[in-house]
Amino acid sequence: MREIGIGIIGGGYMGKAHAVAMSAVGAVFDTPLRPRLEMVAASSPESAERYRAAYGFARATDDWRALVEDPRVEAVVIAAPQETHREIAEAAFARGKPVMCEKPLGASVEDARAMVAAAEASGTANMVAFNYIRTPASQFARQLIAEGAIGEVTWFRGEHTEDFLADPETPFTWRCAGEANGTLGDLAPHMVNAALALLGPIASLSATMETVHTERPGGRVDNDDQAQLMCRFARGTMGQMHFSRIATGRKMGYAYEITGTKGAIRFDQEDQNAIHLYRAEGPEATRGFTRILTGPAHPDYLPFCQGPGHGTGYQDQIIIEARDFLRAIETGETVWPSFRDGLEVARVIETARASARDGRWRDVEKH
Amino acid sequence: MREIGIGIIGGGYMGKAHAVAMSAVGAVFDTPLRPRLEMVAASSPESAERYRAAYGFARATDDWRALVEDPRVEAVVIAAPQETHREIAEAAFARGKPVMCEKPLGASVEDARAMVAAAEASGTANMVAFNYIRTPASQFARQLIAEGAIGEVTWFRGEHTEDFLADPETPFTWRCAGEANGTLGDLAPHMVNAALALLGPIASLSATMETVHTERPGGRVDNDDQAQLMCRFARGTMGQMHFSRIATGRKMGYAYEITGTKGAIRFDQEDQNAIHLYRAEGPEATRGFTRILTGPAHPDYLPFCQGPGHGTGYQDQIIIEARDFLRAIETGETVWPSFRDGLEVARVIETARASARDGRWRDVEKH
Amino acid sequence: MREIGIGIIGGGYMGKAHAVAMSAVGAVFDTPLRPRLEMVAASSPESAERYRAAYGFARATDDWRALVEDPRVEAVVIAAPQETHREIAEAAFARGKPVMCEKPLGASVEDARAMVAAAEASGTANMVAFNYIRTPASQFARQLIAEGAIGEVTWFRGEHTEDFLADPETPFTWRCAGEANGTLGDLAPHMVNAALALLGPIASLSATMETVHTERPGGRVDNDDQAQLMCRFARGTMGQMHFSRIATGRKMGYAYEITGTKGAIRFDQEDQNAIHLYRAEGPEATRGFTRILTGPAHPDYLPFCQGPGHGTGYQDQIIIEARDFLRAIETGETVWPSFRDGLEVARVIETARASARDGRWRDVEKH
Amino acid sequence: MREIGIGIIGGGYMGKAHAVAMSAVGAVFDTPLRPRLEMVAASSPESAERYRAAYGFARATDDWRALVEDPRVEAVVIAAPQETHREIAEAAFARGKPVMCEKPLGASVEDARAMVAAAEASGTANMVAFNYIRTPASQFARQLIAEGAIGEVTWFRGEHTEDFLADPETPFTWRCAGEANGTLGDLAPHMVNAALALLGPIASLSATMETVHTERPGGRVDNDDQAQLMCRFARGTMGQMHFSRIATGRKMGYAYEITGTKGAIRFDQEDQNAIHLYRAEGPEATRGFTRILTGPAHPDYLPFCQGPGHGTGYQDQIIIEARDFLRAIETGETVWPSFRDGLEVARVIETARASARDGRWRDVEKH
Known part of the structure; x- marks a missing residue:
């Protein structure tokens, strides 16, 4: 010590x-x-x-x-x-x-x-510090995919949606100005990071973005309220993402659905202590999505939480992050996500911006 | 009589x-x-x-x-x-x-x-005969949007996903041959019809499609396993759709999420007797998505089902359809969806096919 | 034919x-x-x-x-x-x-x-004609228990709760008068029948009942608004039931939870096309309740509903009942629930009434 | 400071x-x-x-x-x-x-x-230190009831169910010996405390308890695996509770349902960042249970969690507890639950034990 x-x-x-x-x-x-x-x-x-x-x-x-x-x-x-x-x-x-x-x-x-x-x-x-991916549930999703538990991955859908600017009467703030503070700049990196962590690099994409509420009390909005993209991962998987700060009703809509030839995974940060897993095995009559409560059997579950159901929250994600950072310092090993991983996220965001300008598919490697 | x-x-x-x-x-x-x-x-x-x-x-x-x-x-x-x-x-x-x-x-x-x-x-x-849109839940969604219950609509996400061909070892059938029998030809029309019924015409879109499993026992697959699109409705709303017959775990993934400035709606045919409604009104502390069980207060609920919770099923959708067809004959009035409405669906599908060929945005009115 | x-x-x-x-x-x-x-x-x-x-x-x-x-x-x-x-x-x-x-x-x-x-x-x-037990989900639950899929059964909780008289201002009707029209007489038989169908006879019980709203516009209520009981099944299992017509928010609260040494089952008629099954097998990390959509793999699923997710509703339960009645006539075989099964339900209700009078445990065989 | x-x-x-x-x-x-x-x-x-x-x-x-x-x-x-x-x-x-x-x-x-x-x-x-009641969700439930948001309370159902001893082959531990370590002694206090916190004192009850698995590898079990009770609160409300350590599939089954004349509340610790509220107001067509994500609008939500959806976990409950204890020291005011509140819980448990011996209803005030 x-x-x-x-x-x-x-x-x-x-x-x-x-x-x-x-x-x-x-x-x-x-x-x-x-x-x-x-x-x-x-x-x-x-x-x-x-x-x-x-x-x-x-x-x-x-x-x-x-x-x-x-x-x-x-x-x-x-x-x-x-x-x-x-x-x-x-x-x-x-x-x-x-x-x-x-x-x-x-x-x-x-x-x-x-x-x-x-x-x-x-x-x-x-x-x-991409904290959301640090939940035991998302770490478990990553492990399941890596182990082939859902077979060959055929589809990814992700969203990062919140509603803090859903009301057009919400006044102008610093979030309403500057590319970096828009939805693509500020919210999208979380989900893009999740996509890369779960499935690896994105090869190409086609995106679109928009400012729905251009005028707010106190100022003119110059960045995007929402954006979306279709993409192709380097591993061949097709995907779809959506990012929004005007998604009325969504408080922490950090959610993804991943489909494979042998199973599927669903996760929503609004129920962060559970992950839903479908596996195409056993008799048809007993197949379905299983709601798994994270617990000691899952990666990164806090050690003082002895049983599943105790549950982790936002602060716990940051504590896990601190542990991983300390580990990197101690061992000298790279810990995910490194700055290089963060750069990959930035390149995807940049490519999306470029695509949104002319509506064409773009290769990430060129950005 | x-x-x-x-x-x-x-x-x-x-x-x-x-x-x-x-x-x-x-x-x-x-x-x-x-x-x-x-x-x-x-x-x-x-x-x-x-x-x-x-x-x-x-x-x-x-x-x-x-x-x-x-x-x-x-x-x-x-x-x-x-x-x-x-x-x-x-x-x-x-x-x-x-x-x-x-x-x-x-x-x-x-x-x-x-x-x-x-x-x-x-x-x-x-x-x-687009039966799925006939559920009391979807008819209620349509009514809510028309009445402005969720305000100005800012986002639509729809999917029609099933898993009957998710296993690559499922043998080749007639469904694996011919454009009309692919996912875009056969499954997508249901959800495109829903989108049009709920939000009105689609102005433009960008689509992509793919055959994930090209070889199956018994033959070579020549149509699409899945497709997706980004779109802009004529009313200005941005949207996203996905169609798949290889969506492992999805049995009747006819689902949509519609966001407006004052609320949001979520529906999934796998829970066809319920609809989820969020309304941005009243104190923050009591806001959330309300799971509404369809019942006598909703359009088209079967009259012998006296209370909410009795529930309707697939056959009931067809019975409602028969009622509406008989009503059209009796009154001489056009009943939705007419052949003209069906043509609108076909044009969107056709536009998606064209876009998928070159990856560009296309206007539906040109197809 | x-x-x-x-x-x-x-x-x-x-x-x-x-x-x-x-x-x-x-x-x-x-x-x-x-x-x-x-x-x-x-x-x-x-x-x-x-x-x-x-x-x-x-x-x-x-x-x-x-x-x-x-x-x-x-x-x-x-x-x-x-x-x-x-x-x-x-x-x-x-x-x-x-x-x-x-x-x-x-x-x-x-x-x-x-x-x-x-x-x-x-x-x-x-x-x-106990229709609710005719859903494919409840028929599947019965089969699972009979096959030992959840091991030795250790707990049963059932409820039949609705809210048609929850508002004290709802006027007096025929339902408010006469023992047979009270909650124990009118709603409880459905769930008692389910309990008997799923777990077999009840040996003894202790019950309590009450009229919460004794006066309504138009008359004085003389039967029970709600009742509950603790019971012991003949097979040894301990159980608990609740019946109510004043359960605000419950539209068709016909629901049960059954726990065994190797698994557990949950069902709620408000989501009648699904059943939740937990099985204590396989790695801890993938255990959880599986939401199974009923489909062709389950008993009594309607033959024209080819896939899971098509769904059955209230009327379909009555159609299944008609099929079973016709089958009994045709084959001369007893079809469950026979009049004798209906009598068993009546005896449990009668025992509950007797127990509610003095608050003591009672043996069903003496009633 | x-x-x-x-x-x-x-x-x-x-x-x-x-x-x-x-x-x-x-x-x-x-x-x-x-x-x-x-x-x-x-x-x-x-x-x-x-x-x-x-x-x-x-x-x-x-x-x-x-x-x-x-x-x-x-x-x-x-x-x-x-x-x-x-x-x-x-x-x-x-x-x-x-x-x-x-x-x-x-x-x-x-x-x-x-x-x-x-x-x-x-x-x-x-x-x-009854930690579970410290979630923002349960604190909000308490507030809702106190404010009359669900009207006159007519029903309470609570459970504290886990499955750590569900498997009969799980070896004997210290938890299997001694009254205080049984389900009624060890798990029930949490939910009894919740009941008292939410609805006030319990006047009388009838209980039953049992040891389902009397022999385990390594020893003979001498305390209870599960228990249940029916009760009457001093305010007149009828209720039902269940406690179990053999509830296969339940990881933190600390759950309650509270019904009133104007609404209803449901909570399950396995989804600790949400509470479900039904209110019998507004048009029938939009009524249902609302899943409310706890956030800054709710009591005790952690101040650094700016938005709903950030979520709290087990450790956060203990942090809230520490805050309340410090506040009691600082202000000299009694903070709930005081030792006197803890004694009330103990008396209910004691009454349940007495009732379980002879099966009769008992008054808590005599214990």
Whole structure:
């Protein structure tokens, strides 16, 4: 058991989630590396100090460079705006410090490419924080597919749908401006990452996107409310995705259906402790989708949850993430999803944007 | 109450369903017109006689022309192969006899156009038998949308997925040959019809299709196992559809999700007596999808089913269809879906085929 | 194929359902005996004539004795009030005519006993019309238990709950008066019959009942709104039941959960085309309740419904019942549930009433 | 913000959960009191030291008295075996230290009474750790009922069912011996507590219990595998409960259904982030059970979970518990469920045991 000093840049929503996770992960997973909340950085001295006190950090700063350079900060978590990801990551890697970066990797494919280069040049641990894929259910889905439990995969349907902007009267916010904050930039990466994690690379796609509500109280919306795509995975599977922030009634519509020649899988984050599995075996009379509650028999189920049915929630996903990041640091092994995996996501998003412009099928490898 | 002589061409699966429906509809709905099972036509005298005896027809014939021309046959139901639809319908309309035709309307858009012309020239009742849309649940969905219960519609997702050919070892059958028998030709029309019925015409689309299992025991498959499309409805709504006969685990995956600015609807034929409705009204704390069991408060619920929860099944859809066909004959009014509505479906299918060839978006009006 | 003249006493809700079923059953199941709607009896000449015309009977009468005695009436269906069941059945059996009687068998245990005696003395077909147990799902549950698919049964929970009197402002009707029309008399027999059909006889029980809303607009309620019981089956299994007509939100809450040492079954009539099966076999990681859609692989699935997912509804249950009654007549074999089975149900109800009076456990064999 | 030294007695499953919760609660809820993990006690020096290191306590001891008496320990959490609860609590209260005690309160009603006396004599914070009732869903159910959202409550059904001993071949463990470790002693308190929390006191009941599998590999079972009861709440509502550790297929079957004159609630811990609400208002056509995902609009939803759908899990329940215990210490107000509430649960259990002996209805107030 050895302590490791953690520095978190950003103390808002995700910064807090990471701070709590770093406090809890040692006890939960009995990790060899034990995080010490060393420093938090925020945009002003006041908010940095507030975060420090609230989350239990030793020190605070309003200068992220000071944090990155501090010798007691041995690993960096980036929970700051997308635009800052690249610069921070490059600085941390330059000092040989491991980095876990909030999704999406960078504000553009160019940024993402530079970040991968920096990470790989440094040879240190790097990871993108796609939390939703960390549920035991989604980890189990990945395992089932890899093991061939549903045979040859013939179809993928995924969606990331929420409704926080469904009402046209919801006022304009920062989310309504800038490509990176639109649905394709902000929500789609979660599900694209899931698709890549579950089925491997996407070869080509045809996409379309739209702004349904162009005017909101307080401003003109310049990014997309929803987008969709048809795609072909490199393994040959055909697929379909939909992303929306105006999907009335959907609160965490991170959902997928995967069909194979011998079975099928369905998952919906709105019922995150269950996964539905169909297997084309045994007598017809007893076939159907089985609702499996995740439990100790599944990957990443929290060790103190002794039985299925105890259940994990959002914060637990972040704790699992922290465990995996610590493991990467400790073992020196790449942990999925690495920055390179995050770049793959960014390229798919970029390809979708290009396709949406002219309505044609595009190859991802050209983007 | 007046009797009407019914002639049914085809005595197999659908012919039987229509015969049972015509026997039952009068008692069930207390219809002013009361069907009399006058004559059944089949491909051989033996099978025609067998159907006659089994279903209770007065007479049998192996010549559909004899049926169409018989003066005691006052209305014709076509439940014969797609290739015969046009010729039969034209003959019946030429004699001024009402026709209910199984889906799809014809084997091609050309056939469908000719059938619409014949129907409209005759001025008599004409109807396409898209049974699934006849559930009280789907009729209620249609009503909700028309009344604006979910506001402006912003998204449509539909699928018609089954798994009867999911196993690559399932032998080659007639379903594996010929464009009309593929997924786009045979399954897609149900869901395309639903989309048109619920949201109105489709303006443009981009589609793709594929044969996943090209070889089966007994023959080489030459039509599509699955297809998908992205579309834009004339009303402006963006949508997505998927059709498959290899969707392992799906038995009657006739399902749709429709999102609007004020609510959302979900339906799945595998739970045909329920519809899920979300409405963005009232306190946040009590919002969610409501599972509504269809009952007497909904359109077309069978009158002898006094309470919600009694439930309707497949045969009941055909009985409702028979009621609507009889009503069209009696009132002289067009009943939905007319042959013209069936032609709209055929054009969308045709457009999808064209788009799948080059991967580009296509306008339906040009097909 | 031979015709059989059917006489139905009662033309209301259930009389109509039986008339439609008798019209359809021959074509649906290709039965050797083919029903001919010979005569309907009702309480006045006018209503009898109305039913005749609406449902397609050859003749009508306002005298049930005339119907029973008519030589062209070869089998009798009793769909008249409970109080008349005994007298009609005795008259029919005295003439050697088969009888299908609506549930419950008689208005009292005494009536039921006399009806069993008459049925067995006549040696002719006799059957009680407990329709809900006729779904393919419930027939499959029965088969699974009999085959030991869930091991030794250790628990049964059943309910029959509806909400037609949930609102205290719903006016007084005939349902609010008389023991036989209360929840225990009118709703409970369905679920008690299910319990007996699935697990065999009940040995002992402790029950309680209550009238929650004693006053309604238009009158004072003198029978029970809800009742419950704990029981021990003769096979040793412990169980629990609840019956209610004030169960707000429940439309057809005919539901049961059966647990065994190797598995478990759940069913709810509000999703009548599915049954949920858990089996304690295979790896822990893939265990869960499987939602099985009923289809051709299950008992009694309608033959024209080729695939699972087509679905059956309320009317189909009555058609299956008609098929079974015809089969009993044809083969001379007892078909379940016979009048003797109906008597068993009546005795359980009677025992529950006795227990509810003093709150003690009672043996069913003493009632 | 002020620190408070926490001592936890017991470092196993529940001790760990409380330790993690105490680490996280300050950051999660921004609590005025900030826990410091001061000391952990276990049965041997080795295990105490192991827990200390793993969970991050400052000190360890194998003597719970040392912990209770230590001046830096300002609040005590009891996560040791039931038999020790009373002695520890009495010692802590004697020193004026607040106590949170794992359920059930004591090993007997006598113990529970003594613990309430000690708690109330000391005037310090006391709380029983019934975690399952802490979900936002169950807290919302409680609020709905209190506000009259479902009208006058007419029915309660609850169950706590799991399947960890469903297989008769599962070997004998400590859970198979001793009244306190049986289903009524160990599982029932959770659901009885829920019933009391939701509907208030139970006036009378009739219960039955049984050991289904009396012999297991390794020993003879002397306590109950399952139990059930019928009850009457003091408010007049009739109810039914079932408790089982042999409920094959149930992983966390902590579930209830509550019916009122104007609505109904359903909850199942196996889908802990949702609650189902029916309200008898608005048009019949849109009524049904609404599946509400818990979110920021509901009580106790974790503040860093910004949207519904993020979801809480088992550990989050313990964090909420920690928050409430800290609040009780800080404000000096009684926090539900207090030791007195825990005693009420124990009395219901005791009454059920007495009733199960002779099968008669019993008044809780006499136990």
